[in-house]
Amino acid sequence: MLQTLQTLSVDDCGTELAYLDSGVPPHASPFGSQYTTIFAIHGMAFTSNVFEKIASTANPAGVRWVSIQRRDFPGSTPLSAADLNVLKSGTDEEKARYVRDRGVEIATFVDTFVRKNGLPPPDEKGSGGGFAILGWSLGGAFALAAAENVGALADAARARFARYMRSIILLGGFRHNHADYQITYSESLAEPGHAAIGIPPPPKLWSPFRDENIPPAQRASTFNSWVTAYFDHGDISKRDLDALEYVTPSPTRMPSITNMSAEQQAAIVYNGCALTSEFPLAGNCAQQVYATYQKAVFDQKTRESLLNTAIWVLCGDSGPSFSLSTLWVMEEDDKAHGGGKIQFRLLKGANHCMFWDYPEVTLRAILDTMA
Numbered sequence: 001m002l003q004t005l006q007t008l009s010v011d012d013c014g015t016e017l018a019y020l021d022s023g024v025p026p027h028a029s030p031f032g033s034q035y036t037t038i039f040a041i042h043g044m045a046f047t048s049n050v051f052e053k054i055a056s057t058a059n060p061a062g063v064r065w066v067s068i069q070r071r072d073f074p075g076s077t078p079l080s081a082a083d084l085n086v087l088k089s090g091t092d093e094e095k096a097r098y099v100r101d102r103g104v105e106i107a108t109f110v111d112t113f114v115r116k117n118g119l120p121p122p123d124e125k126g127s128g129g130g131f132a133i134l135g136w137s138l139g140g141a142f143a144l145a146a147a148e149n150v151g152a153l154a155d156a157a158r159a160r161f162a163r164y165m166r167s168i169i170l171l172g173g174f175r176h177n178h179a180d181y182q183i184t185y186s187e188s189l190a191e192p193g194h195a196a197i198g199i200p201p202p203p204k205l206w207s208p209f210r211d212e213n214i215p216p217a218q219r220a221s222t223f224n225s226w227v228t229a230y231f232d233h234g235d236i237s238k239r240d241l242d243a244l245e246y247v248t249p250s251p252t253r254m255p256s257i258t259n260m261s262a263e264q265q266a267a268i269v270y271n272g273c274a275l276t277s278e279f280p281l282a283g284n285c286a287q288q289v290y291a292t293y294q295k296a297v298f299d300q301k302t303r304e305s306l307l308n309t310a311i312w313v314l315c316g317d318s319g320p321s322f323s324l325s326t327l328w329v330m331e332e333d334d335k336a337h338g339g340g341k342i343q344f345r346l347l348k349g350a351n352h353c354m355f356w357d358y359p360e361v362t363l364r365a366i367l368d369t370m371a
Helices: 048-061 081-089 092-117 139-148 155-164 192-196 216-227 262-268 274-284 286-298 300-305 321-336 359-368
Strands: 006-009 016-021 036-041 063-068 131-136 165-171 310-316 343-347
Touching (some): 048 063, 048 262, 131 139, 155 165, 310 321, 310 359
Parallel strands (some): 036 131, 310 343
């Protein structure tokens, strides 16, 4: 049964973020004496309701699941005209401020929720309590922006983050952008993960939004099915881009969206801000989001300020090509920075919407990042 959105103020200007809360679990986390909280941030074209099934699974397992609705999605405060203009044609400084502000909003939401709801801190063993911030697909950019901008909060809030936050989880894969590369608008129509903090896309990259053979009116619905589909890739152990299936979903497994009722699809699928804020963010702010990625993950001072926070990338081996190519690129990034900054896990048989088709398995993988 679909939940009703609640709202929480994140600044003194009346800005609110909507959210769904699974509530206090009936018992503690399986790993400790306190329950653990997951703050989840949705991706492009899907609202916070996309986490419905895993949220229902989480509560009986001793986990509180809070799904945050990003700005410009139903229930949360719309972006201002000035914000949209920055996304369209702002200066580099304005775009950096835009990314920073979204991160501060997420971080403020988390800290306010912790205070107002009396969330339990990590227990003595560090295996229960506390929280993780999870970003799915494009939501990964917002999770990293929150972590990178904790320093903008008040002293007490920074101290709570250092004490409470146990992991940042990037679910489903995304790409990052090198500082000297600007994604074009057409490239930002690739797919949400690849453009989230993207790099130049692989030569064979395909997406319904970029295929001129698909009528414009049908591209969004085609994308929604394609991005939730399963793909039969070749031997991925070779880490060869040519082994990936870029276009055609598996004929043996149905896309996750087909497992959603009409009511669920109506609440979950949302393309209303794709052209106004989602694609412009992916296309025009790539360098700024890349800088956020670098600082949140590899900057020593940032990592030291979040004392016990691990960073994980979880992705399925049967999702769209961008998930696997992302995993490989980020592994190389980690090696280039000495290794051990990011932890990686590949989930066998999982697609981009693993939390919908396999909520129990996905939840276990998420909790393993905090064990």
